[in-house]
Amino acid sequence: MTRPILIAPSILSADFARLGEEVRAIDVQGCDWVHVDVMDGHFVPNITMGPMVVAAIRPHTAKVLDVHLMIAPCDPYLEPFAKAGADIITVHAEAGPHLDRSLQRIRGLGKKAGASITPATPESAIEHVLERLDLVLVMTVNPGFGGQSFIPAMADKIRRVRDMIGDRPIHLEVDGGITVETAAIAAKAGADVLVAGSAVFRGKRVGDYGGNIADLRDSAAAARKL
Numbered sequence: 245m246t247r248p249i250l251i252a253p254s255i256l257s258a259d260f261a262r263l264g265e266e267v268r269a270i271d272v273q274g275c276d277w278v279h280v281d282v283m284d285g286h287f288v289p290n291i292t293m294g295p296m297v298v299a300a301i302r303p304h305t306a307k308v309l310d311v312h313l314m315i316a317p318c319d320p321y322l323e324p325f326a327k328a329g330a331d332i333i334t335v336h337a338e339a340g341p342h343l344d345r346s347l348q349r350i351r352g353l354g355k356k357a358g359a360s361i362t363p364a365t366p367e368s369a370i371e372h373v374l375e376r377l378d379l380v381l382v383m384t385v386n387p388g389f390g391g392q393s394f395i396p397a398m399a400d401k402i403r404r405v406r407d408m409i410g411d412r413p414i415h416l417e418v419d420g421g422i423t424v425e426t427a428a429i430a431a432k433a434g435a436d437v438l439v440a441g442s443a444v445f446r447g448k449r450v451g452d453y454g455g456n457i458a459d460l461r462d463s464a465a466a467a468r469k470l
C-alpha cells in the first residue's frame with residue numbers, strides 16, 4: 245500500500261516563547277501532523293515539555309498531534325498525554341521491559357499507538373507487537389537534540405521495517421536529521437511520515453515554513469518514483 249508522504253514538523257525547533265503562534269503557522273502553511281518531542285533528562289540527556297504544554301497547544305490546531313515520548317518510565321504518563329489531547333502516542337521500545345503493555349494502554353485510552361527504536365536497536369524489537377501498532381518510528385539520530393545528522397546506516401533499517409510492516413495499516417515514520425536530501429533517502433527506503441525540526445523552522449527558506457515543508461514533500465515524492 246503506497247501512502248501519501250506526510251510532513252510532521254517537530255516543534256522542538258520552534259520558538260518556545262511563541263509556541264501557539266508557531267503551531268498555527270505550520271498548520272496554515274501545510275504541515276500534515278504536529279510532532280511533539282517529550283524528553284525527560286533520564287531516558288535522553290535533555291528535558292523539553294510535558295502534558296501541560298500539549299494541552300496548551302491543542303486549541304491552536306485541529307491537525308494530528310503526534311507525541312513522541314522519550315521518557316522512562318512511560319506508563320504513568322500515557323493517560324496525562326491522552327487527556328492533554330495527543331492523537332498519536334509513541335513510546336520507545338528501549339524505555340521499559342513491557343512494550344506490549346504500554347501499547348495496549350495507549351489504544352485503551354482511545355489513541356493511536358506508536359513504537360520507536362533508536363539507531364542501535366534492531367527492528368526485531370517490534371516484530372512481535374506489530375498487531376498493536378499504528379505507527380513505527382525509526383530514529384535516524386540518537387534521540388535528545390534537534391539539529392543532528394541523519395545516520396546513513398538507518399536507510400537499511402527503514403527498508404527492513406517497511407518489509408516487516410508489509411500490508412498492515414501502519415505508518416513508517418522517520419525522525420532526526422531530515423533535510424531535502426535525506427528526505428529522499430528515507431522515502432525511497434519506505435518511510436511515509438517525515439519528522440523535521442530544523443529543516444522546517446530553520447530551513448533554507450528563512451521564515452517560510454510552508455516553502456520548507458513543500459520542499460521536503462516534493463523531494464520525498466520524487467525519490468519514490470525513481
Ligand code: DX5
Binds near residue numbers: 281390420
Ligand atoms: C530528536 C527528536 C527529533 C528532532 C528532530 O530527539 O526526536 O524530533 O527534533 O530534529 P531535526 O529535524 O532538527 O533533526
Ligand code: ZN
Binds near residue numbers: 312439
Ligand atoms: Zn521526535
